[in-house]
Amino acid sequence: MNFAAAISLGLKEILAHKFRSLLTMLGIILGVSSLVGMSAIVKGMENGMREALIEVGGLERVQVEPQELPAHQRHLDTQKVGITMTDVMALKKSASLVKMIVPEMRLSRPTLSRSNKVFNPFLVAGTWPNALELNQHVVAHGRMFNEIDDEMARNVCVIGTATRDELFGSPEDTGREIIPIGEQVNINGQLFTIIGMFKHYESEQQRKLRELEKKQPKEPQSGPSRSRGWGGRQRGGFIFWLKNSTVYIPLNTMWMKFRASAGTNNIPDPRLSSLSIKVASVGALENALQQSRNVLMQTHLGIEDFAFRTQENWSENITLAIRNARLSGGIIAIISLIVGGIGIMNIMFASITERIREIGIRKAIGATTFSVFMQVLVESTVIALIGGVAGLGASYGLVALLGAVSPSDNAPVITLAAMLVAFSFSAVVGVVAGLLPALKASRLDPIQALRYE
Amino acid sequence: MALVELRGVSKIYQVGDEEIRALDNINLDIESGEFISIIGPSGSGKSTLMHILGCLDAPSHGTVKLDGIMIQGASQTQLAAIRNQKIGFVFQFFNLLAKLNVLQNVELPMIYAGLSGKERRERAMEALRLVGMDNRAKHRPMQLSGGQQQRAAIARALVNQPRIVFADEPTGNLDSHTGENILNLFHELSRKGHTIVLVTHDPEIAAITPRRIEIRDGKIATTVDVTLAGLDRQVHRSLVVGQSPPPSSLSDLSISKE
Numbered sequence: 273m274n275f276a277a278a279i280s281l282g283l284k285e286i287l288a289h290k291f292r293s294l295l296t297m298l299g300i301i302l303g304v305s306s307l308v309g310m311s312a313i314v315k316g317m318e319n320g321m322r323e324a325l326i327e328v329g330g331l332e333r334v335q336v337e338p339q340e341l342p343a344h345q346r347h348l349d350t351q352k353v354g355i356t357m358t359d360v361m362a363l364k365k366s367a368s369l370v371k372m373i374v375p376e377m378r379l380s381r382p383t384l385s386r387s388n389k390v391f392n393p394f395l396v397a398g399t400w401p402n403a404l405e406l407n408q409h410v411v412a413h414g415r416m417f418n419e420i421d422d423e424m425a426r427n428v429c430v431i432g433t434a435t436r437d438e439l440f441g442s443p444e445d446t447g448r449e450i451i452p453i454g455e456q457v458n459i460n461g462q463l464f465t466i467i468g469m470f471k472h473y474e475s476e477q478q479r480k481l482r483e484l485e486k487k488q489p490k491e492p493q494s495g496p497s498r499s500r501g502w503g504g505r506q507r508g509g510f511i512f513w514l515k516n517s518t519v520y521i522p523l524n525t526m527w528m529k530f531r532a533s534a535g536t537n538n539i540p541d542p543r544l545s546s547l548s549i550k551v552a553s554v555g556a557l558e559n560a561l562q563q564s565r566n567v568l569m570q571t572h573l574g575i576e577d578f579a580f581r582t583q584e585n586w587s588e589n590i591t592l593a594i595r596n597a598r599l600s601g602g603i604i605a606i607i608s609l610i611v612g613g614i615g616i617m618n619i620m621f622a623s624i625t626e627r628i629r630e631i632g633i634r635k636a637i638g639a640t641t642f643s644v645f646m647q648v649l650v651e652s653t654v655i656a657l658i659g660g661v662a663g664l665g666a667s668y669g670l671v672a673l674l675g676a677v678s679p680s681d682n683a684p685v686i687t688l689a690a691m692l693v694a695f696s697f698s699a700v701v702g703v704v705a706g707l708l709p710a711l712k713a714s715r716l717d718p719i720q721a722l723r724y725e
Numbered sequence: 726m727a728l729v730e731l732r733g734v735s736k737i738y739q740v741g742d743e744e745i746r747a748l749d750n751i752n753l754d755i756e757s758g759e760f761i762s763i764i765g766p767s768g769s770g771k772s773t774l775m776h777i778l779g780c781l782d783a784p785s786h787g788t789v790k791l792d793g794i795m796i797q798g799a800s801q802t803q804l805a806a807i808r809n810q811k812i813g814f815v816f817q818f819f820n821l822l823a824k825l826n827v828l829q830n831v832e833l834p835m836i837y838a839g840l841s842g843k844e845r846r847e848r849a850m851e852a853l854r855l856v857g858m859d860n861r862a863k864h865r866p867m868q869l870s871g872g873q874q875q876r877a878a879i880a881r882a883l884v885n886q887p888r889i890v891f892a893d894e895p896t897g898n899l900d901s902h903t904g905e906n907i908l909n910l911f912h913e914l915s916r917k918g919h920t921i922v923l924v925t926h927d928p929e930i931a932a933i934t935p936r937r938i939e940i941r942d943g944k945i946a947t948t949v950d951v952t953l954a955g956l957d958r959q960v961h962r963s964l965v966v967g968q969s970p971p972p973s974s975l976s977d978l979s980i981s982k983e
Contacts, residue, residue: 277836630822633820634833635808636779636814637809637834637837638805638806639805639809640801640802718781719776
C-alpha cells in the first residue's frame with residue numbers, strides 16, 4: 273500500500289465522522305492558535321521594547337562621557353584635559369571603526385521662556401547637524417540648523433513637540449497643531465529663533481491610543497474642572513517624552529553664548545559634555561571601543577578621564593525578558609497542544625476499537641502489520657495537520673480578538689517562524705498521538721478481530 | 726505435489742492449567758482444482774483448521790506447506806503477503822466494509838498488493854462480472870441484499886487470482902434459496918478450475934462437494950471422496966491410524982441425498 277493511498281484512506285475516515293473529527297481537531301486548533309497568538313503577543317512586546325531602544329540610537333550608538341579618574345591616577349586630577357574637540361578630530365582621523373562622531377555641549381539647568389510661560393526641557397544641547405541622524409531625530413517642520421548656522425554661531429534652535437506643547441499649547445488643548453517656526457523663545461536669557469520642530473515621537477501603542485481617543489472623544493467630565501491625579505506613566509513612554517523635550521542649538525552658539533562666562537577669563541570653556549559615536553556595526557562594537565580608547569588615550573595624555581556608555585545592558589535585558597515571556601507562554605501553549613494530542617489519541621483508541629472487525633477483514637485479505645499501523649498513524653497525523661492549518665487561520669482571529677479586547681497593548685505581530693514552529697509541532701503531536709493506537713491496531717490478531725462483535 | 730500439505734498439525738490452547746487440543750495431529754492434502762468441504766459441529770476444530778490453512782494462524786506442532794511454501798518460518802508480513810496473493814476468504818457475515826462501495830471493496834486486496842488504480846478498477850470489474858454484480862459496482866453494501874453482498878465478497882476473494890479460496894459458512898446468513906444460488910456459484914467457479922474449500926456445519930451443504938472431510942474433537946473423523954470412489958461412494962477410513970469413524974457420522978453426511 274503506497275503513501276497516497278494511506279492518506280486518502282485517512283481522509284475518507286475523517287470525512288466519514290465529520291463532527292467527531294472536528295471536535296478532535298479542536299484541541300489542536302486551539303493549541304496551534306494559542307501558540308501562534310502567544311508568540312505574536314511576545315513579538316509585539318519585543319517590538320515595543322526595541323522601539324524605545326532604537327529611539328535612543330540603537331546598539332551602535334556609544335556615548336563618551338567624562339569620568340572620575342581611576343584610583344591610581346587620582347594625583348593627575350588637575351592635569352586632565354576633559355573631552356574636547358581635539359578628541360572629535362582625532363577620532364575622525366584615526367578611528368576607522370567609528371562611523372560618525374557627534375560632539376554635544378549641554379546647558380545645565382535649561383529654562384525656556386516665552387511671554388509668561390516657562391518650560392524646563394530635558395535637554396538643551398549645542399551640537400552638530402549630524403546629531404539628527406545619530407539620535408534618530410526627524411525634523412517635521414522647518415529645518416535643522418546647518419554648518420553655516422554653526423559657523424556663524426547664530427541664535428537658532430530646533431525644538432521638540434514637548435516644548436511646543438508647554439510654550440505654545442498642545443494640539444489636545446488648542447484643538448489645532450501649532451507650528452511655531454519663526455517664533456522667538458528665550459533660552460537662559462538669550463533670544464533664539466525657532467527654525468525647526470521635530471516630529472512628535474511616541475510609541476506605536478501611544479499613537480494607537482491617541483488615534484482611538486480622536487475617534488471617540490472623551491466624555492465631558494461632570495462637575496468643576498479638576499486635576500484627576502497622576503495615573504501612572506505608561507511603559508516606554510518616558511523615553512519618548514525625553515526625546516520630545518529635546519532642544520538643539522548649534523555647537524558654536526552654545527560655546528560662545530553660554531560657555532564664555534563660565535571661567536574667570538574670557539576664553540570659553542572648550543570641554544564638551546559628551547561625545548556620541550556610532551560604530552560601524554554591532555558585531556564590531558568591542559573592537560571599535562578598543563580603537564577609540566587607544567585614540568582617546570593619546571589625546572588625553574594617558575589620563576583616563578573618560579568612559580564609554582553603551583546600551584548593551586538594556587538590549588540584554590530586553591532579550592532576557594522576551595526569552596522569559598516566550599518560554600512561559602510557549603510552555604503553556606505547548607501544554608495545550610499536548611492536551612490536544614491526548615484528545616486525538618483518545619479518539620483514535622475509540623475509533624480502532626470501533627473498527628476491530630474492519631481491521632480483521634483488512635488483515636485477512638492481506639493488510640500487513642505495517643500497513644494497518646500506517647493507516648492509523650496517517651489518520652491521526654492528517655487530523656493533526658488539518659487542525660494545524662485551521663489553527664493557523666484561527667490564530668489570526670485570536671490575535672484580532674486580543675487586539676479588540678485590549679487595544680492599548682503593543683500590537684501583536686504574527687511571525688512566519690511562529691507559524692512554522694506551531695504547525696510542525698502539531699504534526700509531531702499528531703504522529704506521537706497516533707503511535708500507540710496504531711501499535712494496538714496493528715498488533716490485533718486477525719482471528720480475534722474477525723470474531724469481534 | 727499437493728497445493729496444500731498438512732503434516733502432523735496440532736493446535737494447542739492453554740486455558741489456565743488445562744490444555745485444549747483444538748487440532749490433534751492432522752494430515753491433509755488438498756490438490757489444486759479440488760472442491761472440498763470441511764464439516765463438523767461447532768467446537769470441533771474446523772474453524773481452527775481453516776485458520777491454519779488460511780495462514781491466519783500458526784500450528785503449535787506440525788508443518789503446513791502452501792503452494793510449495795513452508796508456512797512455519799514465515800513472518801507476519803510474509804503471511805500477510807501469502808493471504809493477499811494466494812488465498813481468498815469468503816465469510817459468513819460477508820465482511821464487506823460498509824464505508825466503501827462494492828467496487829472499492831473488491832479493489833481492497835489489490836491496494837495491499839500495490840496495483841495501480843487503473844488496473845485495480847479493470848480487474849475488480851472483471852471479478853464483479855464473473856459473479857454477476859458488475860451492475861451494482863457503485864452500491865454500498867447496505868443497499869444490497871445478503872446474496873448480493875456475498876457475491877461481492879466472492880468477487881473480492883477472487884480478484885487477486887488466489888490459488889485457493891476458503892468459504893466459512895458462506896450460506897449461514899442467507900435464506901435457503903439465495904444460499905443455493907451462492908453454492909451454485911461456487912460450483913461454477915470450481916468447474917472453472919478454482920480450488921475451493923467450503924467450511925460448514927451443515928451436511929447438506931457439504932454434500933455438494935466431491936470430497937468431504939469431517940472433523941471431530943480436533944481429528945479428521947471421516948473422509949468421503951466421490952471422485953476417488955466413483956459411483957461407489959466409498960467411505961474412506963480416516964487417515965489417522967486407528968481412528969475408526971463413528972457410525973453416526975456416516976448418516977450425518979447424507980450421501981444418499983445427493
